[in-house]
Amino acid sequence: MKDFVHSWKVRVGLGLLTVYGLLALFGPALNTLLGLDPRAIDYDATGQPPSAAHWLGTTTGGEDVLAQVLAGTRGSVVVGLIAGVLSTAIAVLVGVIGTFVGGKADACATFLTNLFLVLPVFPLILVVAGYLQGGGVLMIGLLIGFFGWPGGARTLRAQTLSLRNRDFIVAMRMLGERRWRLVFVETMPHLAGWTSAMFLHAVVGAVLAEAGLAFLGITSPDAVSWGTMIQQANQQSALLSGLWWWFVPPGACIALLGLAAGLVNFGIDEIANPRLKAARRSLVKQVEKRARTIAARPEPVKQEIPR
Incomplete structure (x- = not known):
């Protein structure tokens, strides 16, 4: 836990994710406080560039870009969280629990994983979302999460098979330890790094998928997200017109979210990988040793030059 807190990468990433979470929660309230409305014209x-009246400029329809970015943060973050939680939960259920249960359950889980792996996921989401148009960000998040779990399940299954044959797991099984405790107490902590990486990857992938669906027009007309902003900017030829302030802010938000994750x-x-952890500590020790060596050097004697 100490290494987790002291890692600058974790601190910077969690700081950015915290900012996104606060904007998702209080973005509409912040718009109200600033007197902004994403739908106001x-x-x-x-088509005005950034100014004191409109900090991020306006669209060709006279809508404030800052207001749309703040309002769109909630839609994009909600899609990412829904898809991330759903896909990670299904991957853990199929990849970890199914592997420990074994037998027909494991065979069915493997068959489902292989079936979903060969499916053309994005075109399938495109077709289903087109039939369910108007469902909003909830529907988009559920669709992306439902079809986005097989890769993570395959990875977790391989790691679980390796852990299941470890000596401590075999010994506990021979002592009559309950299966649910073997899964959640003994196995899942060793898969924490894989699970967290899978969840963060699913969140960023869902935000990108939502942006792609919105870019293709498969989204609710009333929804406001970073993807809908990019889609509207593309429809109005913002790039050719030089209206960079219309599409750069939502694109930068997506890029920063990926950087944070x-x-x-x-x-x-x-922190979780012993080899990387040892290499990091070795580098820190080398830097500290070098700093002590430099600090221990005697200061050069200043000699006055005779005039």
């Missing part, structure tokens, strides 16, 4: 300031993942991997 200012006919006197259409990557930093947290790298930090957890450094």
Whole structure:
């Protein structure tokens, strides 16, 4: 836990994720506090660059870009969280619990995993989302999460098979330890790094998938997200018109979210992986030793030059 707190990657990543979480919770309230409305149209300031009146500029329809970014944070983050939680839960259920149960349950879990792996996921989501258009961010998140678990389940199954044959697991099984305790108390802590990485990857992937669906027009017309902002900017040829302030902020938000998830993942991997942890400590010791050596050197004697 101490290494987790002291890792600069984890601190920076968690700081960015905390900012996104606060914006998702209080973004609409912040718009109200600033007197902004993502749907309000200012006919006197259409397509204006960033200024004191509109900090991130306006769209060709006179809508404030900052208001849309703040309102769209909730939609994109909600999609990412729903898809991440659902896909990670299914992957753990199929990959870990199914492997420990064994028998027909493991065979069915393996068959489902292989079946979903060969399915064209994005076109399938595109078709289903097209039929269910109007469901909003909840429907998009559930669809992405439902189809996004097989890769993680395959990885967790391979790790669980390795752990299941370890000496301490075999010894506890021979002593009559309950299966649920073997799964949740003895096995899951060893898979914490894999599970957290899977969850963060699923969140970022869901945000990107939602942006792709919105870019193709498969989203609710009333939904506001970073993807819908990019889609509207593309429809109005913002890139060709030089309206960079329309599509750069939502794109930067998605990139920063991916950076935050990557930093947290790298930090957890450094802490959970003994080899990376040892290499990190060795590097820190080398730097400290070098600093002590430099500090222990005697200061050069200053000699006055005779005039």
